[in-house]
Amino acid sequence: MSTRRGTALVTGASSGIGAAYAERLAAQGWNTVLVARRAQRLDDLARRLREGTGTTVETLVADLSAPDDLARVVGRAAGDDIGFLLNNAGINGYGPFAELEPDLLAKVLHVNVLAVTALTRAAVPGMLARGAGTVVNVASQLAFAGSLPPHPLPERAVYGGTKGYVVTFTRTLARRAGRRTAADPGAVPGADGHRVPPFPRPRASAGT
Numbered sequence: 001m002s003t004r005r006g007t008a009l010v011t012g013a014s015s016g017i018g019a020a021y022a023e024r025l026a027a028q029g030w031n032t033v034l035v036a037r038r039a040q041r042l043d044d045l046a047r048r049l050r051e052g053t054g055t056t057v058e059t060l061v062a063d064l065s066a067p068d069d070l071a072r073v074v075g076r077a078a079g080d081d082i083g084f085l086l087n088n089a090g091i092n093g094y095g096p097f098a099e100l101e102p103d104l105l106a107k108v109l110h111v112n113v114l115a116v117t118a119l120t121r122a123a124v125p126g127m128l129a130r131g132a133g134t135v136v137n138v139a140s141q142l143a144f145a146g147s148l149p150p151h152p153l154p155e156r157a158v159y160g161g162t163k164g165y166v167v168t169f170t171r172t173l174a175r176r177a178g179r180r181t182a183a184d185p186g187a188v189p190g191a192d193g194h195r196v197p198p199f200p201r202p203r204a205s206a207g208t
Contacts, residue, residue, distance in 0.1 A: 007056075007081040009033040011064065011073070011119070012089035014041035017138060021086050022049065030084060031056040035073055037063050064089050064115040065107040073115075077122035083130070085123040087116045087166075088138045097157045105158055112162035117169065124177070137170045139163045 008025045012018035014036035022032050026049040034042050039061045046057040060076060062069035077085060093100065093108035120135055127133025140163040 005030045006083035007031040007033060007079070008084035008086065009035065009073075009077050009082055009119075009123070010086045010088065011035040011115070012138075013045065014038045016088075018086065018088040019045055021088065021136075025084065026053040026055045026057070029053075029055065031058075031081070033058045033060060033076055033082075035060045035062055035064075035089070037061065065091070065110040070110075070115055070118060074118050074122045077119045078126065080126050080130075082123050082126060083132065084134045084136075085119060086136045086138070087119055089115065090138065090140075090163075092159045094159060100158065108158050108162060112159070113165050116166055120169075120173065124173075128177070135170070135173070137166050139166045139170070 005028065008022075008030040010018050010022045010025070010032060013022050013032075013034035015038075018034075018036070022034055022045060026032055032049065032055065034046055034057065036042050039059075042059040042061060046059050049055060049057045058076075060073055062073050064070050064073065076082075089111055091108045091111045093104050116137055120137070123133070123135065127135075140160070
């Protein structure tokens with residue numbers, strides 16, 4: 001299996017959309033850096049990818065709401081081999097806004113906003129210098145549901161707000177990056193579960 005594509009860094013890689021992306025990226029010849037909190041699931045996925053594709057797989061056990069863990073992953077995202085970044089890790093923080101614990105609010109903002117921004121900032125300069133790269137940021141349909149009543153949808157003021165940021169940030173970045181680095185809102189999971197979208201092939205043109 002050729003690995004000429006470079007390395008893809010995937011957050012939230014232990015299950016769902018993140019694991020599915022990692023599997024498809026490895027099948028296309030990408031080496032991968034898998035990031036998640038659950039070490040055993042990461043190790044299981046890494047073993048399957050190595051055995052099934054012959055690619056190089058690194059694992060980083062990290063909680064992106066923790067500053068030290070985020071700093072480690074940011075350092076890896078800045079590596080000159082990173083040509084594909086999938087920001088998939090997220091926390092929902094559902095519940096009536098006035099009743100949410102401040103610590104939970106901070107964690108949602110750190111993972112859904114700060115980590116996405118910091119990792120993208122770390123990866124994009126190298127992509128621009130090389131003239132190619134892909135950033136995929138996972139959003140949610142709840143980013144567009146602010147005017148809808150809370151039921152049967154979840155109480156979502158903070159989560160929906162963070163995913164609205166992801167959409168706007170990604171679209172704006174795509175315009176600014178021109179034709180050298182692709183930035184894509186990527187997967188938009190439904191309110192009742194995740195889906196994996198048609199897999200975006202790495203490309204050198206910006207998209208929204």
